[in-house]
Amino acid sequence: MYRYDNHDQILVDERVAQFRDQMRRYLEGKISEAEFLPLRVQNGLYVQRHAPMLRIAIPYGMLASYQLRKLGEIAARYDRGYGHFTTRTNLQLNWPKLEDVPDILAELASVQMHAIQTSGNDIRNTTTDQFSGIADDESVDPRPWCELIRQWSTFHPEFAYLPRKFKIAVTGAEEDRAAIQVHDVGLRLWRNASGEVRINVLAGGGLGRTPMIADVVCDDLPWQHLLTYLEALVRVYNQFGRRDNKFKARIKILVKALGIDEFRRRVELEWASLKDGPQTLTSEAVAAVTQHFIDPEWRDIPAEAIEAYEQLRNENRAFARFVTNNVTNHKTPGYKAITLSLKRREHAPGDVTSEHMIAIADLADEYSYGEIRVTHEQNLVLTDVAVDRIEELWHKLDALGLANPTVGTLSDLICCPGGDYCALANAKSIPVAQAIQERFEDLDFLYDLGPLELNISGCMNACGHHHVGTIGILGVDKKGEEYYQISLGGSQGNGASLGKILGPSFYRADVPEVIDKVLQVYVGNRQPDETFLDTYRRLGIKPFKEHVYA
Secondary structure, eight states: OOOOOHHHHHHHHHHHHHHHHHHHHHHTTSSOHHHHHHHHHTTTEEEOSSSEEEEEOOGGGEEEHHHHHHHHHHHHHHSSSEEEEOTTSOEEESSOOGGGHHHHHHHHHTTTOOOTTSSSSSBOOOEEOTTTTTOTTBSSOOHHHHHHHHHHHTTOGGGTTOSSOBOEEEEOBSSOOSOGGGSSEEEEEEEOTTOOEEEEEEEOOBOTTSOBOOEEEEEEEEGGGHHHHHHHHHHHHHHHSOOSOGGGOSHHHHHHHHOHHHHHHHHHHHHTTTTTSTTOOOHHHHHHHHTTSOOOOOOOOOHHHHHHHHHHHHHOHHHHHHHHHHEEEOSSTTEEEEEEOOOOTTSOTTEEEHHHHHHHHHHHHHHSTTEEEEOTTSOEEEEEEEGGGHHHHHHHHHHHTOOOOOTTSTTSOEEOOGGGTOTTOSSOSHHHHHHHHHHTOOHHHHHHHOSOOEEEESSTTOTTOGGGSSEEEEEEEETTEEEEEEEEOOBOSTTOBOOEEOSSOEEGGGHHHHHHHHHHHHHHHOOTTOOHHHHHHHHOSHHHHHHHTO
């Protein structure tokens, strides 16, 4: 993974010192609340419902074991002993003291981490596929390109005050696990017949109050022009995006208002003066970044070890369940990626304790070459585990309560912090998630349902991505009371789609029963090998609506 050079480290250290002085002056009353607000958001510091919240950047979801260990130590020392992993692969601390934030940032800088541009109207943390570099369906490793985007976008002087926040996602695989179609900009890396890297550029996607699927701006961009084209695209947004209404300020509104052809024309016009300029990428520049993303020295796994792994899978039902749901194929024979579910009823989805962070870091050192990934689904991944050590790892995960074999099922739900923490939320999300997990905890039933994405948001900002959940749940406010709106048919991967609202909203206590009725329609009408999404798309929303509201 990428390591800071001397310039990177100096830059981050100086930012910590700068913010420490700003915090001191604010606490002494020398800086007003209004003056302090843009300073704190540039460093990832929010003021939430009950306490400050600090959002820590995890670029493209990659963590070294020593970094995760440091996050665990910080959460124990400065917070309440846990952190929350988000759908953008960042970590949030929900209870830090204002006066401690400069010390937290200094500790992060000591392990090459920061909170820069994790909030505010700027270019946020770039995300990608959690299996990048190891996926067996990948044609281009997106990590070097994500790092180039990170270097280009961090402290970009022209884009420090965009009309609204700006999010970029990148994939280089056949299956889109980065949800590129619902981002401000989505990039799909591919290779042409000559083996050259090309880029499919999408723009105008997003969720929130006005959910939209992105349009293709350029379908065959040469890799050399990645940064110059992004520069042109963000310039067009910065110049023409609305600033008079924050609810209409995202790039998706601009793309919709102009139409994709006119938006493309303006980007091309802006790009004409940039495309062969100093930001044009060279082979040397790409190679310098790529050398940070080399494969570990994998062992040759003997055939008998692979056979023993498969035999254990056939003989041990509990192990087989774990493998089927939590183990993913790897490009290297004899290796697998292991997903650790952070979905347990005693914690909010995506929450992990300090003790578990440190334990997972230790496991990464022992079993996965010291590397961890954070997923869009709010889980963690050990990327490079030899099959002859998976059983041993499984037992250790089970002892920690981290071997929950439900990844990709109804129980593996996405959930924002909601009204328990967020000042913007209309309703609580976490109790709804826990009630659903309690109602549907039978593993045989979960496996019979097949792959199913259930996403929960506490407000229209859609931090839980409810619009693209197979089943989406949105908290709404009706005259001071919390209600929940259900949508069906969303999808975030290839062929992304936005869910349709089922009908009038429900009381919180009714939500598990409503989900049960929705599932009854699916189970009663599905054809062999159909997923929930297949059945929904074949039947439409009508039979679900009739059964739920009967």
